[in-house]
Amino acid sequence: MKTLDIAVIPGDGIGKEVVPEALRVLDAIEQVHGGLKFNYTHYPWSCEYYIETGKMMPDDGLEQLSSFDAIFLGAVGDPTLVPDHVSLGGLLLKIRRGFEQVINVRPAKMLKGLVSPLRDPKDFDIMIVRENSEGEYSSIGGRVHSGMDEVVVQNAVFTKKGVSRVMEYGFDIAGKRGGHLTSATKSNGIAHSMPFWDEVFKEMAENYPDIRTRSEHIDALSAFFVTKPETLDVVVASNLFGDILSDIGAAIMGSIGIAPAGNINLNGKFPSMFEPVHGSAPDIYGKGIANPIGQIWTAKMMLDHLGEMEMGAIVLAAIEETLESGIKTGDIGGSSNTAEVTDAIIASIQKHA
Ligand code: NAI
Ligand code: MG
Numbered sequence: 001m002k003t004l005d006i007a008v009i010p011g012d013g014i015g016k017e018v019v020p021e022a023l024r025v026l027d028a029i030e031q032v033h034g035g036l037k038f039n040y041t042h043y044p045w046s047c048e049y050y051i052e053t054g055k056m057m058p059d060d061g062l063e064q065l066s067s068f069d070a071i072f073l074g075a076v077g078d079p080t081l082v083p084d085h086v087s088l089g090g091l092l093l094k095i096r097r098g099f100e101q102v103i104n105v106r107p108a109k110m111l112k113g114l115v116s117p118l119r120d121p122k123d124f125d126i127m128i129v130r131e132n133s134e135g136e137y138s139s140i141g142g143r144v145h146s147g148m149d150e151v152v153v154q155n156a157v158f159t160k161k162g163v164s165r166v167m168e169y170g171f172d173i174a175g176k177r178g179g180h181l182t183s184a185t186k187s188n189g190i191a192h193s194m195p196f197w198d199e200v201f202k203e204m205a206e207n208y209p210d211i212r213t214r215s216e217h218i219d220a221l222s223a224f225f226v227t228k229p230e231t232l233d234v235v236v237a238s239n240l241f242g243d244i245l246s247d248i249g250a251a252i253m254g255s256i257g258i259a260p261a262g263n264i265n266l267n268g269k270f271p272s273m274f275e276p277v278h279g280s281a282p283d284i285y286g287k288g289i290a291n292p293i294g295q296i297w298t299a300k301m302m303l304d305h306l307g308e309m310e311m312g313a314i315v316l317a318a319i320e321e322t323l324e325s326g327i328k329t330g331d332i333g334g335s336s337n338t339a340e341v342t343d344a345i346i347a348s349i350q351k352h353a
Contacts (some may be wrong), residue, residue, distance in 0.1 A: 003037045004306055007068040007271070011091070012046045013280025015074020017288065018295035021342040022072070025296050025318075028346045029303070029311050032353040036308065041068070047078035047087050056082075056090030062098045070302050071095065071273040074295065075280040092275075099270035101263035102133040102162070103169050104242065105301070106277065108229070108249025108259075113323030114332060116254050124229035127173055128249055130242025131166040132263065134159060135193075137239045158193045158238070163200045165266055170236035171208045179233035180212035184221050184241040197238065222248060250277055257291030257331045260298035262305060274302040288337045291329040293319055296345060318348035 010019040023040065030036055043064075045057040056076075058064070065071055076092050077084050095101070108126040110116060138157035145151055167183070174181040183201045187194035198215060205213045216224065218241045224232065225248045237245055250259040259277035276294030284290055297319060303312040322344040328334025329341055336344075 001035055001037055003039055004069045005039045005041070005067070006302075007065050007071045008040050008042045009045055009071065009091075010042075010074040011076045011280065012048075012078045012087070013075060013282050013285040014278075014290035015046075015076070015280055017285070017290050017338055018276070018292045019072070019074040021292040021338060022295040022299045024342055025315060025345055025349070026299055028349045029308075029315065032314065032349060033308070033311055036311070045091055046076070047081040050082050050087065050090070056087055057094070061091075062094065065095065065099075066270055068271045069306060070271050072299070072302060073273055073275040075276065075278060077280045078282060080282070095273055096132070096263050099263075099265050099273070100133070100267060101265050101270075101273060102131070103166055103264040103266060104130040104132040104246070105173075105262045105264060106130070106246040106249060106259065107297075107301070108225075108246070108253055110229075111253065111258070111323055112320040113325070113328075114254045114258070116252055118226065118229075118252055121252070122228075122230035124232065124252070126225075126229060126232045126249055127177070127234045128242060128246045129166060129170040129173060129234060129236045130246060131162060131237070131239050132242075133239075134162045135239035156193050158196055160200065163197060164204065167201055167204045167236055169264070169266065170234050171204060171211055174211050174234040175208065177234065180214065182214045182216055182221070182232055182235045184218050184235060184237035184245065185215050186218045186241075188217055193238075201236075218244075221245070225249065225252060246277075255291065255332045256294070257329065258293040258297060260294055260301050262298075262301045264305070272305060274298045274305070288339065289330055290338050291331050292338050292342050292345075293323075296342070314349055314352065315345075317352065318345045321348045 010016045026038055050056050077087050106128045110121055110124045134157045136156045141154040143152045170181050185194050185198050187198050256278045261277050263273045265272045276298050278294050300312045300315040327336045327344040
């Protein structure tokens with residue numbers, strides 16, 4: 001029996017509704033698999049927890065989480081209780097930074113049964129691999145003087161280590177998918193960091209002779225996400241470029257309620273964390289109508305990460321079958337509730353097992 005220890009943090013708002021639904025799906029996966037067992041430890045860390053204790057998580061929170069195989073998170077944020085910068089900074093960002101989750105991965109895939117805002121989209125299946133620790137989001141710089149004399153400097157930091165590891169991850173994923181890798185660059189406009197980025201990409205490509213590579217400037221690449229997403233497979237990008245591309249990726253899929261993400265620790269010292277792209281959606285919380293697919297697809301990414309790719313594929317197929325059968329929540333044009341969508345996904349998993 002393979003046992004996986006999972007830390008579960010539902011967080012706030014609809015996180016508390018969709019996380020239990022995704023766990024029901026994982027229960028079904030356990031049954032289908034036969035040799036897999038999830039050991040869940042639940043943590044109540046959230047804005048309500050903050051109101052009770054003055055903290056988003058205890059001082060030794062990271063220590064408590066450090067030995068799990070993965071962290072499964074819902075959403076954080078309830079601005080009526082705690083300002084967003086305090087709640088996200090005190091939990092989400094602490095985990096991402098403390099656990100050196102230096103890469104963010106997000107798929108953008110055309111799901112059967114879902115309406116993309118693109119007109120007549122061809123079947124696309126993109127995986128965006130974003131550098132998540134440095135680049136354009138490094139807080140180095142400053143401001144001097146005032147008025148018309150004011151000078152502002154914002155530095156971007158690209159280290160050989162940071163760039164190499166994100167590219168290596170991109171190549172590895174492309175290899176596993178039997179696909180190809182596109183690098184997002186802008187070496188025709190950014191004189192130092194992006195030529196360096198291209199150099200490392202070229203160097204690294206020599207280690208992966210079987211993987212086809214492409215470099216595209218970020219402006220053109222952003223347009224390709226809209227005009228011909230079917231020509232892309234794995235895309236590796238710096239922090240800023242990856243941030244923008246992953247939002248375009250979520251947009252062309254059709255709804256924020258379905259998009260998943262992984263924050264990946266690469267050095268093996270700490271667990272990785274899986275969470276949907278959406279937030280706590282206070283506007284629909286408590287009504288039982290949140291789309292559970294973002295959280296369930298997140299569970300699929302966690303399964304893939306933990307080496308259970310076959311189970312991950314079963315979950316995704318069940319999501320697509322459910323969408324195709326018209327069982328959908330309101331955000332994607334249906335009239336089913338959260339539990340009905342989950343029930344249909346579980347039934348599909350059991351049917352095909
Ligand atoms: P949001 O993603 O929570 O909601 C944006 C819109 O999308 C809302 O209309 C919401 O109803 C809808 N939506 C989101 N997820 C949905 C789902 N699963 N099913 C159906 N509809 C869904 O973003 P918003 O409103 O900007 O932020 C709300 C709170 O969440 C804030 O406190 C914010 O800081 C936090 N947040 C947390 C994130 C995280 O934990 N990673 C990410 C984004 C926001
Ligand atoms: Mg963003």
